[in-house]
Amino acid sequence: MWLSGEMQSPIEDYALVSDLHTGALISRDGSVDWLCFPRFDSDSVFAAMLGTPEHGRWLVAPLSPESEVVERSYISSTFVLQTHWRTPEGEVLVTDFMPLTDRRANVVRRIQGLRGSVTLRQELEIRFGYGDIVPWVSQGTEDGVPVLLAIAGPDALLLRGPRLKAADHRHEGTFEVAAGDVVDLELVWYPSHRDKPPALDIDEALDSVISYWRAWGASCLDDGEYADAVQRSLLVLRALTHEDTGGIVAAPTTSLPEQFGGARNWDYRFCWLRDAALTLEAMMTHGFAEEALEWRNWLLRAVAGDPEDLQIMYGLAGERQLPERELGHLPGYADSVPVRVGNGAVDQYQADVVGEVMVALEKLRGHGVTEDNFSWPLQRALLGFAEKHLDDRDHGIWEMRGDLQYFTHSRVMMWAAFDCAVRAVRDHGLSGPQQHWTDIRDGLREEILQRGFNRELNSFTQVYGGSELDASLLQLPQVGFLDYDDPRMLGTVERIEKDLLDAQGLLLRYRTDSSDDGLEPGEHPFLACSFWLVEQYAHGGRLDEAKRLMDQLVGYSNELGLLSEEYDAVNNRMAGNFPQAFSHLALVRAADALQMARGEADPHESMARE
The missing domain is CATH 2.70.98.10 (Beta-galactosidase; Chain A, domain 5)
Structure with missing residues (x-):
């Protein structure tokens, strides 16, 4: 007892x-x-x-x-x-x-x-x-x-x-x-x-x-230094997947706190389009073509319907009603209340989501998967939705519950959506108004460079006209908006290191004490952000720093190879929902980046080796 x-x-x-x-x-x-x-x-x-x-x-x-x-x-x-x-x-x-x-x-x-x-x-x-x-x-x-x-x-x-x-x-x-x-x-x-x-x-x-798990794990194509961590991460993604629907939950838990004793307690037992898209990419990168198609098909079913009804997350079978409520009879983990089920962020507009989907499906095309009569028309409809909301502010990738803003990351992902559309027509022979999409893409790029980059600070900023930083800016080169070694990106990384790295070398998502996210300040570093920094270091030529940070992060896994959402390095304990798909996805990307930067076999060619 x-x-x-x-x-x-x-x-x-x-x-x-x-x-x-x-x-x-x-x-x-x-x-x-x-x-x-x-x-x-x-x-x-x-x-x-x-x-x-x-x-x-x-x-x-x-x-x-x-x-x-x-x-x-x-x-x-x-x-x-x-x-x-x-x-x-x-x-x-x-x-x-x-x-x-x-x-x-x-x-x-x-x-x-x-x-x-x-x-x-x-x-x-x-x-x-x-x-x-x-x-x-x-x-x-x-x-x-x-x-x-x-x-x-x-x-x-x-x-x-x-x-x-x-x-x-x-x-x-x-x-x-x-x-x-x-x-x-x-x-x-x-x-x-x-x-x-x-x-x-x-x-x-x-x-x-x-037999099932061993056969599935044996299909993982990875022989790099972090092969064991990559395989366990991919196994976690499979374990968090509903076999029938193909939907992947962000975590199997709800309300494990991002700040012990605080109110940042959310239900992650749902399927985010962003996570589904990144999972699709990780799976096809490491040889799981069938699973990648399963996730693509879940994603397309989930978003099917009027594009105006697009949501950032869905239930395991694509359910749309996920009302948030509090369970007052539960005292919470480490007295962290409220305990929530359902997720109110389902009603948010997050402008990056269409871009996340388009980038993943573009990479699937790059692996030779052809579009069918359902998938490409639906993507065109999503592009129409993005164009209709081109001038709308949003809540951003971190689901801010404060005022709507023009988040630089969100605008870049909108750029990525239309960039993928242009290449779908140009490189894959699909139908669509290539010049129109090119004009939208190029207009977004000019806007982002003018309004999302602060020349005095030599850095991109979290929101247009602001001065605060956001770790999601590390994704700009990941989608090809600019090179990893672009001077503007290097300036942004320098400021991120100065403003968002904590004393233990882990990266915060953003400063909760100076950003309007609608909640009391305070949370622990989000592990995915630090893995993004590994990726930036690796592609930017800072291999020794990438390796040190990667080893530190992999070391935060428990004895079973599982990672939580966040980590309290001061007290050496995990925080947030667990195990967290986003953390494991980011680990896979970081390991791939290190392997590529060292000139080893390109993991993005792994499916071709089948």
Whole structure:
């Protein structure tokens, strides 16, 4: 049991297991503290990560207070977690995974005796509705195996394993595991109006899930210095992808704070067009052509319809209604409130999004993927939307909740959208008003250089007419707006280093104490921004600095290779939602940049090597 007032586990102490529909976060202490069934964006059944055990968790760990974790790791190239426990009486291996075999929504925990005899404790507190709904629980047997059934409204959870005892709205018990013993626990969710799913063949399910992940990971084309980190990052992107729809969530969690004790707590269990576009690029760069097409098709389905209804994010299947609300019954991670579900940024206008989509689809064309009768007309419609809103201010890439502005990054991404359109006609023979798009593109470039670049400061600025910096300016050369070594870019980098680098050498997105983002100041460095700086250093000829920063950033991964959204380098702890797709995407790009700058095989040609 957690003691009164005890804090949740550090974010970096969590592991992710996934079934390509949802994911569970398991602490180093053996507790499943976050799990939503049956989808990433469903209500949670365990929410202790945002509160206390009374908000739902599933603990399996040795009873002895002298127990210790000897090692915790994934089986190579998989999301099958293994935790080796040692106690004075013996040792056990706990294997946690989510089966992929029959599309059921479940978690399996296998305990194997390695030495001596170990007493394990199990504590189960099921709370549907984000920790708010206590279910009706009954117990019985099924083919001689104890079963526990919890039901509340449309949801049912069935646990197969050692019998538990009711104790103050939770269930707990102990069981012995001797050397050579194997004890399996299976927790399965199903709609309460349906029949109970039959027992799973655990051996078969485990073999199948290992085979799947290993086969998928083996397809990763990367042999550079950071190959292991790149492969794990690509595996994370796959683990955060909904198998049926192709939608990728930004993270499997909500409301893990960007500032401990603060209000910058957001729900990331949705699909941002920006993330989908960057994921598409990462996948095709590293040999996953099929996955790239899946994400392209999700993206095109999501934005289909009236271009005026374009959103920056969607649900896993392309849902458009994602209303934000606060869960007042949850005290939050590290007392960070409010806890939010849904995301109000869905209603924002972010002018960069069309550009992000167009850049990704242009690169897909460059890899030889032809447009169909749906994809190119839809892109033309998006260009029409961008042209109609050419003079509109927006909220920017960081989803500012202050006044609308002309963000320099947003204007550059609009330029990129029309630049891709021009090249689609010129280089790929697609239909469209090439000269008209050229005129819009060139007009945007002239405007950006006049209004987004401060000659006195020798730097691009966050917004037109301003003096503040923004790390998203590092993306200007990434989309070809200017060269990495252009004097204007070098001047911008110099100011970014001066104004946005913290004492530990990490890059802030922007200065929250001097930017109008609608919230109280304060957040930790956003890891993706520092990876962008690695990319800039690598392409700008500062290879030693790129390597040092890359090593520092990769070193912030936990023992399982997972990265959060932000990092508190002062206290050596992760912050923000976890694991974060954007951080892993940026890691892949940075590793590619270093490999290219060293003159090694161009990773962007990897698909051609298939």
